[in-house]
Amino acid sequence: MPTAELHIDGKVIELPVIEGSEGERAIDIQNLRSETGLITMDPGYANTGSCESSITFINGEEGILQYRGYPIEELAENCTFLEVSYLLIHGELPTEVELDGFTNSILHHTMIHEDFRLLFRALPKDAHPMAACSAMVSALATFYPDSLDPRDPREVEVSIHRLLAKLPTIASYAYKHSVGQPFMYPDNNLSYVGNFLRLMFANPCEEFEVDPVVEKAIDLLLILHADHEQNCSASTVRIVGSSHVNMFASISAGINALWGPRHGGANQEVIEMLSAIADEGISGKEFVDRAKSRDDTSRLMGFGHRVYKNFDPRARIIKKACYDVLDRLGVNSRLLEIAVEIEQLALSDDYFVERNLYPNVDFYSGVIYTAIGTPENMFTANFAIGRLPGWIAQWREMHEHKHKIGRPRQVYTGETRRKVPQLSDR
Ligand code: ACO
Secondary structure, three states: OOEEEEEEEEEEEHHHHHHHHOOOEEEEEHHHHHHOOOOOOOHOOOOOOOOOOOEEEEOOOOOEEEEEEEEHHHHHHHHHHHHHHHHHHOEEEEEEEEHHHHHHHHHHHOOOOOOHHHHHHHHOOOOOOOHHHHHHHHHHHHHHHHHOOOOOOOHHOOOOHHHHHHHHHHHHHHHHHHOOOOOOOOOOOOHHHHHHHHHHOOOOOOOOOOHHHHHHHHHHHHHHHHHOOHHHHHHHHHHHHHHOOOHHHHHHHHHHHHHHOOOOHHHHHHHHHHHHHHHHHOHHHHHHHHHHHOOOOOOOOOOOOOOOOOOOOHHHHHHHHHHHHHHOOOOOHHHHHHHHHHHHHHHHHHHHHOOOOOOHHHHHHHHHHHHOOHHHHHHHHHHHHHHHHHHHHHHHHHHHHHOOOOOOOOOOOOOOOOOOHHHOOO
């Protein structure tokens, strides 16, 4: 095994270099502190590998994204979201029999306990759906004490099916509550996405038909969001799960991490940004200039990525899907026109070019969501439904490997030891 040498305090420390299956290399510093008393410093963990993982591979320089070895472009073209979920969680694409069993189980556990209605009723009408989703997923642990043990494979499997089946119901109820409409019961004869669309958009007074164009578009978006290795929310799910708390609590934490505007919450912010440009008559150039300005804290939402420094392959697929969906629905979108204009301006602007800032997955997804009638505050909840199988796969992989509780260290920079003064002397 190759090693790296660290020369420190007159000593030479040999550090093993480990290599992944796609050639990524890492210096293993697990024994650094015990051998030298030193720790490493890496705020934001931009250079820190937290685990070995065989789920998702990203090459940010070349814009490659693969789930379990399969390129995202091929999965998007050939698979459904439930097939991709199975792949992420179990490691291989399902056979027909396996897919039937998996789909059947997910589609027949979509109802949530009637008492959830009381929980939803207790929330304010304007509660953000992400807050509601996280609270309700956490509450699943109170309804299902029979599947909380992370070391029992059967209980883990049951929790996985419950989460995949129930999150669309929970997310749609968060929306229904916010608009004061009755909660719909799931229809288990529909597809995973068809059922979600009905839960969101149907009401008990009218017939509802699932539009196949919309169904396919949402399925595609879910696939593109399904996993992205050790991002903020996945790392949150792992670190919370490393305490051996149950899967519901870990996923609830991941939902909260995803909500932030620098992570999944960016999809809502992008559409708010594009709408503001349209409504206030600001020119695209003016907006791009603002995002560059040191005096202005606003960023160009939907641009930039910690890992992708050339292009985000998901953004390419979504941009194309945007045109297809809008075309098939006959929607003429001013927001899409503005998005394209902003993208062109930014991609030819030195500020964005020098910093390798490209459209990310969130830049065009909101245009599709808007075209099919999804309210803005539900964009990130849609993202969470998509990301769920990735979080589950990451959580389970961690438990299957030998792992320690997640617990970073720090370099303390505060006061050194001092005496507590009496209240009268302070
Ligand atoms: N608009 C304007 N400037 C930006 C943007 C942006 N969207 N993104 C980064 N920059 C600038 C920063 O100001 C910084 O400039 P400086 O070097 O002059 O100080 C430089 O580019 C590097 O930015 P960092 O924040 O250090 O990069 P990091 O890798 O930590 O952040 C992030 C990545 C959080 C995605 C960032 O690009 C961003 O905030 N983008 C906008 C929010 C967004 O779209 N988030 C969704 C990401 S995809 C996802 O999570 C699903």
